[in-house]
Amino acid sequence: MARNHFIEVKNLVKNYGTGNIKVTAVDNVSFYVDKGAFIGIMGASGSGKTTILNILSTIDRMSGGQVLYDMADISQMTEEELSDFRQENLGFVFQDYNLLDTLSIEENIMLPMALCRHKTSKARLKEEIESRVKSISETLHICDILSKFPYEVSGGQKQRAACARALVNNPKLILADEPTGALDSNSSAMLLHTLQIMNRELGATILMVTHDVFSACYCEKILFLNDGKICSELERENMDKKEYLNRILDMQFKIGGDDIYAE
Amino acid sequence: MLNKLALRNARRLWKDYLNYFLTLCMITALTFSFHSLLFSKDIYEMIHFGNNGELSTAGTMLVTFMAVSTVAILMIVAWLINYMTRFILEKRSREFAIYLLSGMKKKQIAALYMKENFYLGISALFAGLLLGSGLQQILFYVFYKSIGKNYRVNIEISAGSILLTIILYGACFMIALFRNKKKFFNMEIISLLNMDRQNETVNEKRNAIWKWLFYLSIGNVLFLYFLIFTGRITKWAAVFEMIGLVFTFYFFYLGLSAFLMKYIKSKGSLIYKKDCLFLMRQFSSKMRNTCFVLGTLSLLFMFALVGSSLAFMLSDYQNKQLNVEYPFDIILISDNTENDFVKEGTLINENTVPRSTLKYCVYQNGTSEMVDYLYQNLRLFSDKDSDPAMAEGRKAAAYYDYDVYMGITDYNSLRKMLGLTPVALQDNQYLIHMPNRVYQEIKDRSEKPQNSLHIGLDFAGFMTEGFAQNGHNGTDFLLVVPDKRLAGMKKYFSLMAVMASGNVPENLSESLYESAGKIRGYDELADYIKIGSEELFLMPATIQVKSREVLELKFLMSTLSFPLFYIGLVFLCVAFTVLSVQQLSDSNKYKFRYQILNKLGIGKKKIRNVVAKQLFLYYLCPVILSVIISAVFILYVGRQFVIYTGIHTEWILYFGISFVSFLGIYVLYFAVTYFQFNKNIEP
Numbered sequence: 001m002a003r004n005h006f007i008e009v010k011n012l013v014k015n016y017g018t019g020n021i022k023v024t025a026v027d028n029v030s031f032y033v034d035k036g037a038f039i040g041i042m043g044a045s046g047s048g049k050t051t052i053l054n055i056l057s058t059i060d061r062m063s064g065g066q067v068l069y070d071m072a073d074i075s076q077m078t079e080e081e082l083s084d085f086r087q088e089n090l091g092f093v094f095q096d097y098n099l100l101d102t103l104s105i106e107e108n109i110m111l112p113m114a115l116c117r118h119k120t121s122k123a124r125l126k127e128e129i130e131s132r133v134k135s136i137s138e139t140l141h142i143c144d145i146l147s148k149f150p151y152e153v154s155g156g157q158k159q160r161a162a163c164a165r166a167l168v169n170n171p172k173l174i175l176a177d178e179p180t181g182a183l184d185s186n187s188s189a190m191l192l193h194t195l196q197i198m199n200r201e202l203g204a205t206i207l208m209v210t211h212d213v214f215s216a217c218y219c220e221k222i223l224f225l226n227d228g229k230i231c232s233e234l235e236r237e238n239m240d241k242k243e244y245l246n247r248i249l250d251m252q253f254k255i256g257g258d259d260i261y262a263e
Numbered sequence: 264m265l266n267k268l269a270l271r272n273a274r275r276l277w278k279d280y281l282n283y284f285l286t287l288c289m290i291t292a293l294t295f296s297f298h299s300l301l302f303s304k305d306i307y308e309m310i311h312f313g314n315n316g317e318l319s320t321a322g323t324m325l326v327t328f329m330a331v332s333t334v335a336i337l338m339i340v341a342w343l344i345n346y347m348t349r350f351i352l353e354k355r356s357r358e359f360a361i362y363l364l365s366g367m368k369k370k371q372i373a374a375l376y377m378k379e380n381f382y383l384g385i386s387a388l389f390a391g392l393l394l395g396s397g398l399q400q401i402l403f404y405v406f407y408k409s410i411g412k413n414y415r416v417n418i419e420i421s422a423g424s425i426l427l428t429i430i431l432y433g434a435c436f437m438i439a440l441f442r443n444k445k446k447f448f449n450m451e452i453i454s455l456l457n458m459d460r461q462n463e464t465v466n467e468k469r470n471a472i473w474k475w476l477f478y479l480s481i482g483n484v485l486f487l488y489f490l491i492f493t494g495r496i497t498k499w500a501a502v503f504e505m506i507g508l509v510f511t512f513y514f515f516y517l518g519l520s521a522f523l524m525k526y527i528k529s530k531g532s533l534i535y536k537k538d539c540l541f542l543m544r545q546f547s548s549k550m551r552n553t554c555f556v557l558g559t560l561s562l563l564f565m566f567a568l569v570g571s572s573l574a575f576m577l578s579d580y581q582n583k584q585l586n587v588e589y590p591f592d593i594i595l596i597s598d599n600t601e602n603d604f605v606k607e608g609t610l611i612n613e614n615t616v617p618r619s620t621l622k623y624c625v626y627q628n629g630t631s632e633m634v635d636y637l638y639q640n641l642r643l644f645s646d647k648d649s650d651p652a653m654a655e656g657r658k659a660a661a662y663y664d665y666d667v668y669m670g671i672t673d674y675n676s677l678r679k680m681l682g683l684t685p686v687a688l689q690d691n692q693y694l695i696h697m698p699n700r701v702y703q704e705i706k707d708r709s710e711k712p713q714n715s716l717h718i719g720l721d722f723a724g725f726m727t728e729g730f731a732q733n734g735h736n737g738t739d740f741l742l743v744v745p746d747k748r749l750a751g752m753k754k755y756f757s758l759m760a761v762m763a764s765g766n767v768p769e770n771l772s773e774s775l776y777e778s779a780g781k782i783r784g785y786d787e788l789a790d791y792i793k794i795g796s797e798e799l800f801l802m803p804a805t806i807q808v809k810s811r812e813v814l815e816l817k818f819l820m821s822t823l824s825f826p827l828f829y830i831g832l833v834f835l836c837v838a839f840t841v842l843s844v845q846q847l848s849d850s851n852k853y854k855f856r857y858q859i860l861n862k863l864g865i866g867k868k869k870i871r872n873v874v875a876k877q878l879f880l881y882y883l884c885p886v887i888l889s890v891i892i893s894a895v896f897i898l899y900v901g902r903q904f905v906i907y908t909g910i911h912t913e914w915i916l917y918f919g920i921s922f923v924s925f926l927g928i929y930v931l932y933f934a935v936t937y938f939q940f941n942k943n944i945e946p
Contacts, residue, residue: 059862080866087864098859102544107527107534112863114535126535 005032006070006205007056007173013064014051014228025051027228028065033173038199038206040219042252048228049209050177056207057090057175058082069172087116091166091174091204093195095181097158099150105161106146109133112169136164139201140194156187163194167204174198176208180215192218213252217245226255269375273382276351282847282935283347284387286840290340290833291391294333295428296399297829300406301329302421325822332826336833337431339563343837345439346556347844348380352443354848359447360455373447377440384436388429395428396420406825409578410817470521470528477518480511484891491899508892512561515888516554523547538873541860546880553845557885560841563834564889565896568921570831572897574824575917576904581820587699587729588816589809590681593761595775596735596805598791600624600754606778611761614771618764619680623673625737626752627665633695633740634662636715640705641739642906643796661795667737667755670746677736680762683728688745692723696741699727701796704906712740720744731760732795734803739795772811779806835925839932842882846936850943853877857944874940882933894918 014026026048033039041049054060056067058074067074069089077085091112092098099108113129137143140160145153153161159179166174176195180188196218198204208219216222217236224232234251236244277284300306306325352359362372407414487504490496496504524547527534534540550557592615595607604622611617638644638658674696675685688694695712702725705712713722726743730736735758776783783806792803804812857870865873901914 057862080868083861083864083866083869085864086862090864092862098855098862100541100544100856100859102548102856103540107540107544110535111540114540115537115860115863115865122532122535126530126532129535130530 006035006037007033007207008068009052009056009065010068011065012052012055012062012067014048014055014060015063025228026055026062029225029228029230030065031223031230031233033205033207035172035205036199036203038195038218038220039208040216040222041207041209041225042211042216042222042248043225043255044211047225049211049225051228052225053175053177053207053209056173057092058086087112088169089172091169091171093159093162093166093174093176093179095178097150097155097162097182099158099162099165101150104147104149105142105153105157106133106137108150108161109136109146109164109168112165116169132168133164136167139197140164154187155183156190159183159187159191160194163191163198167198167202172205174204174206176206176210178210178212179208180210180212188212188215213245213248216248217241222248222251224251224255231255265371265375266378269378270382272375273379273386276379276383277386280347280351280844280847281939282840282843282932284383286343286836287384287387288391288394289836290336291388291428291432292395292398293829293833294336294431295392295395295424296402297329297825298333298427299395299399299421299424300402300825301326302423303403306406324819328822328826332830333431335830337435339834339837340432341435341438342559343840344435345442346841348376348439348443349446350844350848352376352446356455360452363452363455369447373444376447377444380436380440384432388432392425392428402825406821409581409821409824410814412814470524473517473521474525475518476514477522480515480518483507483511487892488895491895496899511892512565512888513555513558515561516550516557516884519884520547520551520554523550538860538865538869538876541856542873542876542880545856545877546884549849549881550884556841556845560838561885561889563838564886564925565893567831567834567838568889568893568918568925569896569900570827570834571921571924572893572914572917573900574827574831575920576897576901576914577820577824577827579917580904581817585813585816588733589731589807589812590729591731591760591807592763592767592809593759593771593775594731594735594807595759596792597757600757602757604757604759607759607775610774610778611771614774615763615767616765618762620759620761621673621676621680622757622759623669623676624754624757625741626668626670626749627663627755628668628752629665630717631662631665632716633666633712633742634658634664636710636712637701637705637739637796638662640708640710640712641701641796642704661793662738663755663793665755666742667740668742668744668749668752669736670749671743672746674741674743677730677760678728680760681728681730686726686743688723688743689721690745690747691721693718693720693742693744693748694723694726696726696728696730696732696736696743697739698729698732698797700906701739702727716742718742718744718748720748731807733797734792734794734805735807738793739797767808767810769808769811769814772806772808775806775808831921835928838885839928842885843932843936846878846881847939847943850940853940854944870944871941874944875937878933878937878940882929882936886929890922 009029009031012026012029013024016023016025029048029052041052043049051060055062058077062075065075069085072085074082074085099105100111103111110129110133113132133146134143137146140163142157142160142164145157145161150158150161159182162179163174166176174195179195180191183191192215195206195208199206206219208215210216220236222234223230224234232251232255234247239247359372359376362375363369367375404414483504487508490500490504523543527540527543527547534543593611595604597604608620611620638661644657644661671686671688678685686694706725716722730741732739732741773783783804792805794803853874857874860870860873861867897914897918901917904914
């Protein structure tokens with residue numbers, strides 16, 4: 001009997017354009033993600049990795065195929081059902097943080113909780129939100145910046161705040177799109193460590209799109225995309241970090257990401 | 264090349280700032296059509312004396328009020344254009360930085376920007392003039408209707424009106440553009456590049472202090488209500504309250520913003536409710552950054568509401584009161600007690616068909632007890648002159664020297680002419696006939712007029728119907744006595760009252776004045792006739808032809824109400840444009856915010872809901888403050904109106920009508936902004 005995975009992507013296709021001018025961004029891609037996994041998707045620019053992420057995050061529609069979350073097919077959902085699904089199941093971490101500049105860090109984190117439909121009383125809700133924000137902030141070491149506004153903190157702190165916001169509703173899946181793209185090396189390392197904590201200590205399932213090799217080596221499995229197709233997969237298994245890093249670099253070289261060795 | 268670019272940019276400006284363009288068209292149309300009133304041939308004839316080119320009282324009023332409203336509008340339109348050109352400049356700062364980087368000189372860019380705005384302005388001007396010629400017809404129709412005349416469609420485009428509109432409009436544009444030109448020369452590329460990227464910072468400094476401004480502003484509004492409801496408003500209280508209101512308008516938003524920020528900071532329970540946190544933060548930071556603009560908009564809304572309510576009040580007064588003030592079709596008074604009005608009678612017969620005519624006299628017995636009573640008790644004369652000679656002079660200017668008496672037979676004949684039921688007086692009785700306005704003022708006084716009179720008759724009561732008591736049948740009062748009692752009295756004035764069965768030509772008034780060797784409008788002011796405590800009817804007239812007086816007064820009222828409507832409309836359009844453009848221009852920033860909300864699981868429908876709430880809050884805020892303040896102003900003015908006119912004025916009705924008309928324009932601008940906003944934030 002076939003095993004049920006948390007996310008199953010079956011023959012996913014995404015075309016752009018109309019009439020004779022059609023560009024296939026994602027071409028018949030299939031893969032799965034199990035609960036508690038930390039998966040990376042790598043590929044050169046235009047390989048279709050962000051398109052896959054957008055479809056998985058339900059902010060873009062697929063042209064063909066299926067995406068099943070716990071056996072529920074998102075391609076059959078209406079716009080409003082998708083919004084509710086997003087609210088209840090997904091958390092996002094973006095390259096440019098996407099924090100609201102008029103809200104303090106604490107308010108940014110609690111916003112997804114406040115926006116959810118709640119059946120609890122006002123007082124209970126307040127208590128719940130406050131304790132949840134407090135515990136996540138402690139785990140991600142951002143308690144001291146909670147009262148600040150996004151423009152008053154560093155990029156790394158902003159990204160950790162974005163992670164906290166992604167986690168606050170206990171989502172089934174966290175989608176990270178180039179989360180270290182705008183960070184310096186120190187902040188990147190800290191953020192990746194944070195994602196690792198989220199995955200290992202808080203049990204979050206993470207799907208991260210990146211073209212940064214150093215970031216990718218934090219994932220336990222990496223899917224390599226080329227021209228909209230999965231051309232290879234790599235699992236860390238028992239490899240140490242150095243070996244894993246080298247294998248990722250080799251893989252990139254093989255699939256045509258030779259630009260990183262060009263100079 | 265630059266011309267082509269300027270044209271293309273102007274086209275984009277037109278598209279991006281459609282609301283601004285439409286408002287410019289609307290203001291031009293309003294300016295043009297309202298000024299056409301001054302240049303219309305018919306109206307020119309109405310406001311000038313014969314052919315000597317001198318303005319009549321109504322004409323002076325019309326020109327003065329139009330000039331005052333034009334200055335007010337000029338100032339506000341200059342502010343709008345200045346605000347908008349600066350606003351657009353900031354929004355397009357990156358584009359200008361790219362021009363600079365491409366090698367264009369600041370001077371060229373400034374010229375380009377001026378050209379673009381010139382194209383936008385000139386197209387709005389032409390569209391506005393076109394729209395204005397249509398609006399002019401409606402305006403003329405309403406104006407003629409309001410003065411009781413018929414208007415036939417007459418396309419009369421006056422060069423003067425066009426020129427005046429162009430000059431006013433051009434001056435506003437030139438001032439704004441030259442101010443902006445200066446700004447260009449002081450700008451650095453880096454500041455231009457970063458201008459539109461500047462974060463909307465949330466300034467929470469001094470919130471503890473600013474929060475008190477909110478309480479103070481609320482306190483000030485409550486104090487205003489207290490003063491007006493308890494009638495404790497004095498000259499000095501009014502001055503301080505006015506200063507307080509300016510303070511309220513400009514600091515209320517700063518205070519409200521601080522109050523909301525404090526509420527969010529102290530984790531009030533509302534912030535945990537759905538989109539409340541998002542909305543409150545959006546709203547409070549926007550309010551903090553635009554508190555001055557919001558204050559100005561509230562003031563504009565207030566002027567618009569007060570202006571149009573007053574205009575409605577005046578036009579209602581016009582409809583209700585003129586029949587009361589001028590009950591007879593023609594009434595003449597002469598200080599020659601032997602005057603038999605033969606000459607006048609012939610003239611009247613030649614011009615109209617009299618239904619009933621009465622020649623009669625009023626009498627005096629050398630006493631002035633009633634005059635003294637009114638002078639002592641009426642509010643108008645309450646600030647007495649300390650100098651007895653001055654006080655005496657003032658009394659003499661308002662009232663005849665002696666109390667005015669009339670016999671019951673003449674009184675009942677006049678009542679019959681007016682369709683009123685006759686009254687019966689016993690031989691030992693008298694009655695007082697006075698305007699309702701005066702009666703309302705004295706009826707609750709502890710000192711009753713009948714107690715001050717020593718006529719030797721019993722008081723039978725008051726009558727208060729309209730009875731030509733602005734100098735003809737007495738001034739503010741008439742003592743009606745049995746005919747026998749007149750025997751011991753002296754004839755005071757002789758009068759003739761006429762009710763016509765058909766129309767009475769307006770120029771009969773001039774003819775009657777001519778036959779008396781006088782010029783209407785000149786000599787009447789110097790005449791012996793006294794108008795008492797009447798303040799709204801400034802024209803004492805020995806010869807009163809109702810059709811002429813009504814026309815003139817309706818015209819006078821219209822000269823007041825039309826500029827009020829004019830100001831109200833322009834102020835409304837300006838205020839809504841600023842609100843709308845501000846929101847639409849920020850929609851890029853908001854697009855990003857709403858996209859985040861969408862990613863956080865808020866569906867499109869709910870986002871449209873949040874947008875509606877955001878816009879509604881932003882639109883509502885300046886409106887609600889102005890409604891609260893203008894309502895109490897109108898209440899006060901309404902009460903004063905009752906005092907001065909004696910007619911009951913439904914202030915709430917006029918305020919309601921103004922508010923509903925106001926809401927119509929509000930809904931229009933709100934809908935346009937809402938749809939454009941949703942379009943702008945779509946991914």
